[in-house]
Structure formats: C-alpha cells, structure tokens
Amino acid sequence: MAITSAPAASRVTGRPAPPPAGSPRTGPGRKVRDNLTGHAFLIGAVLCFAVFSWYPMVRGVVMSFQRTRRGETTWVGWDNYLRILDDPSFWTAWQNTFYFTALALVLGYAVPFFVAILLNEFRHARGYLRILVYLPVMLPPASALFLFKFYAYDPSDAGLFNAILKALGLPTSQWMQSPEMTMPAMVIASTWMNMGSAVLIYLAALQNIPGELYEAAELDGAGIWRRIVHVTIPQTRLILALLAMLQIVATMQLFIEPLILANGAGAEDSATSVAYLIYQHGFFQNDLNGAAALGVIMLVVLAGFSAVYLRLTAKQD
Amino acid sequence: MSVPQYRKAAALALVAGLGISLTACSTKSGDPQNDASGKVTITVDCQPVGAQKELLANWNEDVAEFQRQNTDIVIKSVSVGEQCNNPPDFTARLAGGTVTDVFYGYMTDLAQVLDSGQAMDIGEYANAETIPTWDSVDPALKEVFTDGGKLYAVPVKNYSMGLVYNKVLFQQAGLDVNNPPKTWPEVREAAKKISALGNGIAGYAEYSAGNTGGWHFTALLYSQGGQVLTEDGSKAAFNSPQGRQVLQNLKDMRYGDDSMGDRQLLQWGDLLTNAGAGKVGMFVGAPDTTQAIVSQFQGKFEDWAMGPLPGQDGAAKGTLGGGEGYFFKKGLTPEQVKAGLKWIAYQKLTPGKGQFDYARAKPQNYPVGLPQPLLFTNGSDAQKQELELRKTNANVDTTNFAVFEANPVPIKGEPRNAQAIYAVLDAVMSGVLTNPNANLDALLKTAEDKVNQLLAAQS
Numbered sequence: 001m002a003i004t005s006a007p008a009a010s011r012v013t014g015r016p017a018p019p020p021a022g023s024p025r026t027g028p029g030r031k032v033r034d035n036l037t038g039h040a041f042l043i044g045a046v047l048c049f050a051v052f053s054w055y056p057m058v059r060g061v062v063m064s065f066q067r068t069r070r071g072e073t074t075w076v077g078w079d080n081y082l083r084i085l086d087d088p089s090f091w092t093a094w095q096n097t098f099y100f101t102a103l104a105l106v107l108g109y110a111v112p113f114f115v116a117i118l119l120n121e122f123r124h125a126r127g128y129l130r131i132l133v134y135l136p137v138m139l140p141p142a143s144a145l146f147l148f149k150f151y152a153y154d155p156s157d158a159g160l161f162n163a164i165l166k167a168l169g170l171p172t173s174q175w176m177q178s179p180e181m182t183m184p185a186m187v188i189a190s191t192w193m194n195m196g197s198a199v200l201i202y203l204a205a206l207q208n209i210p211g212e213l214y215e216a217a218e219l220d221g222a223g224i225w226r227r228i229v230h231v232t233i234p235q236t237r238l239i240l241a242l243l244a245m246l247q248i249v250a251t252m253q254l255f256i257e258p259l260i261l262a263n264g265a266g267a268e269d270s271a272t273s274v275a276y277l278i279y280q281h282g283f284f285q286n287d288l289n290g291a292a293a294l295g296v297i298m299l300v301v302l303a304g305f306s307a308v309y310l311r312l313t314a315k316q317d
Numbered sequence: 318m319s320v321p322q323y324r325k326a327a328a329l330a331l332v333a334g335l336g337i338s339l340t341a342c343s344t345k346s347g348d349p350q351n352d353a354s355g356k357v358t359i360t361v362d363c364q365p366v367g368a369q370k371e372l373l374a375n376w377n378e379d380v381a382e383f384q385r386q387n388t389d390i391v392i393k394s395v396s397v398g399e400q401c402n403n404p405p406d407f408t409a410r411l412a413g414g415t416v417t418d419v420f421y422g423y424m425t426d427l428a429q430v431l432d433s434g435q436a437m438d439i440g441e442y443a444n445a446e447t448i449p450t451w452d453s454v455d456p457a458l459k460e461v462f463t464d465g466g467k468l469y470a471v472p473v474k475n476y477s478m479g480l481v482y483n484k485v486l487f488q489q490a491g492l493d494v495n496n497p498p499k500t501w502p503e504v505r506e507a508a509k510k511i512s513a514l515g516n517g518i519a520g521y522a523e524y525s526a527g528n529t530g531g532w533h534f535t536a537l538l539y540s541q542g543g544q545v546l547t548e549d550g551s552k553a554a555f556n557s558p559q560g561r562q563v564l565q566n567l568k569d570m571r572y573g574d575d576s577m578g579d580r581q582l583l584q585w586g587d588l589l590t591n592a593g594a595g596k597v598g599m600f601v602g603a604p605d606t607t608q609a610i611v612s613q614f615q616g617k618f619e620d621w622a623m624g625p626l627p628g629q630d631g632a633a634k635g636t637l638g639g640g641e642g643y644f645f646k647k648g649l650t651p652e653q654v655k656a657g658l659k660w661i662a663y664q665k666l667t668p669g670k671g672q673f674d675y676a677r678a679k680p681q682n683y684p685v686g687l688p689q690p691l692l693f694t695n696g697s698d699a700q701k702q703e704l705e706l707r708k709t710n711a712n713v714d715t716t717n718f719a720v721f722e723a724n725p726v727p728i729k730g731e732p733r734n735a736q737a738i739y740a741v742l743d744a745v746m747s748g749v750l751t752n753p754n755a756n757l758d759a760l761l762k763t764a765e766d767k768v769n770q771l772l773a774a775q776s
Contacts (some may be wrong), residue, residue, distance in 0.1 A: 002552070066433060068433070068434070069432050070431055070432060071431070071432070071433065071434015071435070071647075072434065083774045086770055086773075086774050087770070087771070087774070088741070088766065088767035088770050088771065089767070090525070154580070155579045155580060155581075156577075156579040156580070158517075174751065176582060177580075177581050177582060177751040178751065179751075179752070227374070261581075261588070262526050262582060263526030263527050263582045263584050264526050264528075264584075265526065265740070265743055265744060265747070266526075266582065266742050266747065267581075267582065267747045267748065267751040267752065268747055268748045268751070268752065268760075269744045279405075280740055282405055282408065283404060283405035283408045283409070284405070284408075284528060284736045284737055284740060285734075285737040285738070285740065286408070286428065286429040286432060286736070286737075287737075288408075288412055290589065
C-alpha cells in the first residue's frame, strides 16, 4: 500500500508548502480523498434516504400518472387526479382532516404549553411529574388507542368517561359512535398520547428564560397572566412557531386514530381522514394509482403550507 | 498501518458492507426452480401460523407425506398470517411481486390479481390427470375463477351465509333451540327476548366498519330479494324497497327494542370476540365462523347452531356466497404448475386427505361435520365420499346445522368492485346503527350517489 506523506512545511510560515502546479494531489479529487472517511459514512445515510424516502416519493409521483390494468402499466396523464377529485369521500376526508387539525391546534397545542408552565412553577417533585407527563409517549400508540377505545370511550355507562360524566350528573356520550364527538374524542386521545414530548421541549425553553425578566415584570406589578403574555410567550416564540408547524404537519397525516378508535371510517364517514382514504384506495379498492395521486395532493398541500409558514416566519425574524 | 490508512480501510469496508447488504436484500429472480437432482420446487402460502399448533402439525405432516409420494417435488411452505388473505397484506404482496408460486386468494380477488399481472392461466394443466377429483368440482366455482375463458385459480372452499345462533342464550331466553327464527320479524322478537337477559348481551349483532358492514348489508339485501348493482353492473340498485327494509329492520332492533347492544362500529374480530364471550345471541355468518369463535375467540362448539338466512315474510330470497382458491404466479414452468396442482389436489381436493382428513381432525379442536366446504357437485363420487367421511368422523353435533342444510337458500356472489362498494355501504350501516334519528332514505340516496360516481370513475 502506497504511503503518501504530507507536503513539507514552509520554513517561513510553518504552513504546508503548496504542491507543485499540475500535481494530482490538487483539486476536488484531493478533497474527496482527504474526506474519504466522512464521505463513506455519509453514503449510509444518503443510501437510506435514497432507497427508503426519495425513491418511494419519486415512484409515487410517477405512479400517480399511470394506471395498471391486467398487468400493463400505461400513462394516463391527470386521469387519476380527476378520478380522485370525483371520489365521493374526497372532500369529506379533507373536511375531517382540517377539522381535526384545527381542534388539535386548540387543544393539542395549547394544553402542553400550559402544562409545561404549570410544571415549571413546581419547586418539588418536578422530575416525577415530568416522568408522569412523558409516560404516555412511551406507550405504543396502538396500545394507548385500544385503551381509549375499550376503556375510556365505551359508549355504555361502564366506560370510564361516561362513568365520570354520570357521577357528575352530566349527560353521557356515545363517543366514537357519535359523528359529532368522533373528532373531539380522537383529539383528546391524540393529545394524551403525544403531549409528553411537547411538554419537555416547552419546559426546556421555559427554563432558558432569564429569571430577571420575571422579577422585573413582578416589580412592575404584572400578574401571572401578564407575565405569561408579555414574558413567557415572546421568549418562547421560536419554539412555539416550530412546534405549531410540526403539529400541523403531523396532524394532517391523521391515520392511526381513525384506524383503531373508529375502525376506519367511523360513524357515517365522520373519521375518514385523507391518509385513511389513501389507505382505502391503495389497500382495499385495488387502486394504488389513485392512492398515489391522493398522496401527491397531500404532499403538495403540506409543502404549500410549509412554504407559507417559512415565508411568514422569515419576515418576522 | 497509519491512522489515516485504518480510516481508509474502515471506509472501504463500510462501503463494501453496504453494497453487500443491499445486494443481499435484492430479489433473486433468476433462481432455478429445478435443481441439479431434477426436483421441482414450489413455494406455497397459507401455512398455518405457530399459534395454530394442530393445524400447523397437520400441514407439515401433509407436506412430508406428499413429498414422500412425489419424490421429484419440493414444497416450501410460507406462512402469511392467521388470516391468509388480510386485504392490506395481500395487496402489498401483489404490488410488490412477493406472492408465492402458488398463492391463496378470495373469490372476489380475481380482478385485483389479474390487474396486478401476477397470475397465469392454468386452464391447460388443470384436469383429471393433475387433480383426480377435478371433474367433480362444482363448475360454478371454476367459473368464478375464470376470466375470458382462462382459468386462474383452483377453488378450495365455498360457503354460504346463514343465521348463526347461541343455543345457551336461546335456552335461557326461553326460545326453541331447534327452531331458529326464519323471518326477520322473528329474529327481532328473539333478539328482544335474548337482550332482556341483560348483562350486556346483544340479541342480534351486526357489523358496520372495516368494509364488513357493506359485506353484510349485501347479505341482508339478498335475503330480501334485492340487488347491489343493476344487471349490467353499471349502476347501484340497493336504494330500493328491499334496501330500505334491511335498514328498517336494523333500526327497529337497535333503537326500537335496544336489542343490538351498546357497542357498534364492529368489524369481524369485534363481533366474534363478543360471540366467544357469550354476549351475542344471533348474527349472520358462514358455518366456519363457529370454528373461528372456538379456535380464536375461546368459545365452545356445542353452544352454537345455525339456521338458514331469514327472509322478510318467509324463506330468504337469496344468500351471499363466497369462497377461496389458489392462484398460480405468472412465469412458472409447466413442471411447477403441475407440481402445484398435484399439491392442491392432495391437500385440498382429495376426500380423506389434507383438509378432508376428518379422521385426523376428529380428536383435534377442529370441527368435523360443518356443512362446508361445498366444493363438489351434488351426487358426484367425490361428494359422496366426503359426506360419508364427514358423517363418520363428525365431532360436532351435526343436528346443530341440520336446519341450515335442510333449507338451502339460492346463493348469489359478491358484486363487482365489492370492496370499494362495501366501503361506501359501511357508512349506511354505521349510520343506522349509531344514529337514532338516521334518515334511512337519505342514507341510501347518499350511498347510491357515491357508488354511481365510483362505478362511473372506474368504468
């Protein structure tokens, strides 16, 4: 194996002397060789993304313009998109998905923030409380949802929530069997399952706020609510904005909640989400091309939302 | 070696390792299926899973015996889960081209299998030479797996639906266990009495989710004499007086009598779990649902009996039929196709062997004596042999199915685009079973519009 030595150091500057002109050790090839280890380790990540993320995405886009019948694949232009737009469940699914996203923003976004503020106020047992809040995240989502389905949302009076409502003298609910309650019930379960991570992120952000700001606010006579509005929220603005975007992107991909809690479409299609409709087309209706078209539409909507978000936040910054 | 050289070596090893891993992941499409010794190898799916100990032992025993008798054939068994055709898995295998050489499918899967381009025409190979009982197999079942004059699968099971009922609950409710309800009004009366037992028992239970709601709506509609689609299959035909009657019956039981239990949005496993726990008086199902109740949901055979599907004012005008078969993957050699057919003939279509080895099944927790699979033509030699073996080795009380067998109902198949239509009809079933104020006409009209749109888009 040939051993290459480093160029001799310049006696004046102590830096390596430049190699002679035309040497094969110059140019991009040299850079690549110098960083061979780094590039080699990069290959793994790039291959993983290429094989498991980028290729399926490109393949999905290609499939959305094709149709496979009798083993033969043909180009059909926008036909799959037009067909999907004609699907009777298309608009219902979008309506349900936006409704879930909006509810999740109100409940699933605000609750973890206020839980974090509350935890931040505790002087004792903070660690235990953090574990308690984080525990549901460690539960596999399917298990957590089955708990809700069979234990909490049982429509009889034996169900946990109905038993509580009854004990309080309030009317009970049919939960997942009621088209009106389907989405709120899914948001409650989803928030319980996922808020642990958001709470921890908020807590970290809250603990970075200098204590002097609160002291100054207190000296100025600010109560707890004004301290939250004028100190806490502005100081955690970036984290709040980032989590808002992640929350919207995640909730728009609503799938496992309808699949488990509502056994799919739910009462009168009240749980059909866009992601579930993709699953229906792809795996139950022998329509992988239609599913691909719907997937691309969803991708475009989410990408559009992300672009608008990035533009707005860039202006703010 | 210097440190940088170690790094280079490590990097090269990493790249080589990744390359090897990826190569190892690729499909070996060019594998020869006839090895040097001249043996023909075929892969077959639907091997029972480990939890089904006796069924798995039976399968493995069948493979060993078959290979002993056919020393030139090697069977490689593949298990694809307890439910051999779970639609999402099945679709993924078809789309990914990972189906086995001989693969299991439902009768309703033919269109999907053909669209995937994975199946081959086996018409020239399926005959009495490869399958000795071939001429006794019901021609109507062969027709189900035929398209454009080409045969794509061998039928291995056929069933029709009836009214499955829990004898213990019937007795407790003061009902005659030997005289199940024959009409829907009688079902309603019986359900009222059974649910009056309390303890969360549903007198009659029904599906309304995961496409099973639409599947059963179809069965109930057939019992009324209705049709899901028009004769030419171009339009929905369920928005009819028969379709409305189906919904009215369910609404009356669910909200008029409160005899269908609190929990709705049930699909296959949910209903059978409740049935296995003794919480369901009656439901619509095929004879082998009793097997599922026992083997998967901890029920008891002796608790269950079956009558024909009820009609509205008398006998049902029709019932839903279904079944399963084995397809052959495109590209197999003629030797492989013949080997696959021989295997199916041995394991699925020979009285006294495989699924018809009733003497072996008798001491096992596996029912012998159920009125299925209805594979052979009435009066054929194979049918006579199978019935005789079934009678001799029955380990379930065959009188529990006597009323069902004695009152055959005309069998109708599933509609074209069945799964897509069932998905739409789920909303009709969930609507009537979860909304006390459901407008039946509106439910049917909405579903009709949706199905018509769907059919137009797919035409």
